[in-house]
Amino acid sequence: MKKYLVGGAVRDTLLGYPVKERDWVVVGETPESMIAQGFRPVGKDFPVFLHPETHEEYALARTERKTAPGYKGFNVHATPDVTLEQDLQRRDLTINAMAMTESGEIIDPYGGQKDLQQRVFRHVSPAFVEDPVRILRVARFAARYAHLGFTLAAETRDLMQQMVDAGEVDHLVAERVWAELIKALMEKTPSAFFYTLRDCGALKVIFPEIDCLFGIPQPAKYHPEIDTGVHVMMVIDQAAQLSGKAEVRFAALVHDLGKALTDPAKWPSHHGHETLGLPALKTLCQRLKAPNSFKVLAMVVMQYHGYCHRVFELKASTLVDLLQKLGAFKQNSALDDYLVTCEADIRGRAGFERRDYPQVQYLKQAAEAAANVDISSVMASDVQGKQIAEAIRQLRITAVKRFIRSWRTKSE
Structure with missing residues (x-):
């Protein structure tokens, strides 16, 4: 043989x-x-x-x-x-x-x-144009080897552009796109996947929700990189350094979809983008047939990432309600994944890459304080139904108030 x-x-x-x-x-x-x-x-x-x-x-x-x-x-x-x-x-x-x-x-x-x-990606023969999956594969190789200095040969990029113009990528099925997306997100430099697709025009066809983020301005005070698309690329690379979970990296990718939907008259402000992007995220997940675990975390991160950044300003009641929405008091809590994605969001900004993010420990300790309350008095009382949940909530708020006072005392 x-x-x-x-x-x-x-x-x-x-x-x-x-x-x-x-x-x-x-x-x-x-x-x-x-x-x-x-x-x-x-x-x-x-x-x-x-x-x-x-x-x-x-x-x-x-x-x-x-x-x-x-x-x-x-x-x-x-x-x-x-x-x-x-x-x-x-x-x-x-x-x-x-x-x-x-x-x-x-x-x-x-x-x-x-x-x-x-360090060059170059097609073998003109037959390259026959398979649209190759566009995704080349982009994925870029994500894997970008740190080694690999670049795409100009003639190969031109062929990929021709394939996009000919409508070949329109024939890609959701399952294959999703499989290649997750593989790319799990590589060392996932941003290279999206930049490669953008260079040949495929990003606007395959991932239009991501493509339209480029060129959207943000306040320079919080985003020295200005461009939302650039910010999101920086965030997914930070997420790749902070977490080995595909769900976290996907949530990082889509967390700012709402900024593409902000009224241009309000730029560079994006007040309310956290909820504005939810329908777009649902549409994206439905089109790509994303597993529910990816969709659930992505929606939580999109809707509440601003709360994490402003957590030191939150009242105890708001903090307890946030922890409840994150499932922090359940076994299958999204808290850790939420926190690491929010940290990637902060570090994914020009000059912020090494910035400390004490919000992580603050929220973890607040969650611990709230989870450890003694609810025996509530369960032994005469309260019923929704009153039980509210009574436990009040106990947690009291515990979190004590935690906040303690944190502030230590910080002074």
Whole structure:
């Protein structure tokens, strides 16, 4: 069997990155011969098999021919006469079109090693335009490797622009867009994903709610970067440093959607943007078929992130009501995720990147004080129904008042 390690495993080996999964291409075999050797078929659209021991994927070398718009309109040809070079030619970028023999020899017919050294994303062939998912993949690679100095080749960006103009991205289905979005948000520099899409015109088609934030001014006093789109990009990069949760990074991405809906006559002020953006967020989540856990946290952060920034000004009653809305007194509390997203929002501003955010500890300690009240007297009393909840609320308000006095005393 002629087998070659291909794709990301080769690329990351050459970059010195840890290889998470290994994919193989097999040349000169048939589905029947693979099955006879103990491989288990798993591919639906083309011949892919799992190794009987390692369970790594082995795909027969194949070529593809475009037959319809979108990313599923392909005719796959996988026969023993398809060469390794032909298989590599159908891949998206040169840095992903290299193969490695079992002895470690690199097979690089399209200049992937040179582009890897020069930190360039470059398409392999004009066939790049046939698959709109490649636009998302290139943008995701930008998010993964931006910190290494990778840039997009001008001719590849032009091809991506042509694909957008031809309406290819209109055929992307929600599930695929969501999958690529979450992968991008979990990379080291998620902002590079959105900047790459914006440069080729795809952002306004795929994520119009994000695209329209660029050019919206904010008060320079609080936002030295001025531009809302730039701010949001800074926030998601901060969120990537502060949290490994995809829900947090998504909430950071969408927290300011309402600023695009502010009456331009009121710029650069955005009073009320926290609630103004809620319908847009619901629409976005519905279109992308976002899981409920993402939607719930994003809506909480959008609606209440201003409260966190102003928390030292809040009355005890308002603070208790905020904690209640955050589910701070339940097992599945959103408090920690809410707080880390709000911290990313503050640090995602020009010159604010290392700013302390004592609001986090303040709210955590307030929540602890409120949660630890003794409610036995309420439960033993004659109050019923809603009166019980209000009586417990009053106990919590009293506890939070004591906490606020203590905090202020320590701060003086």
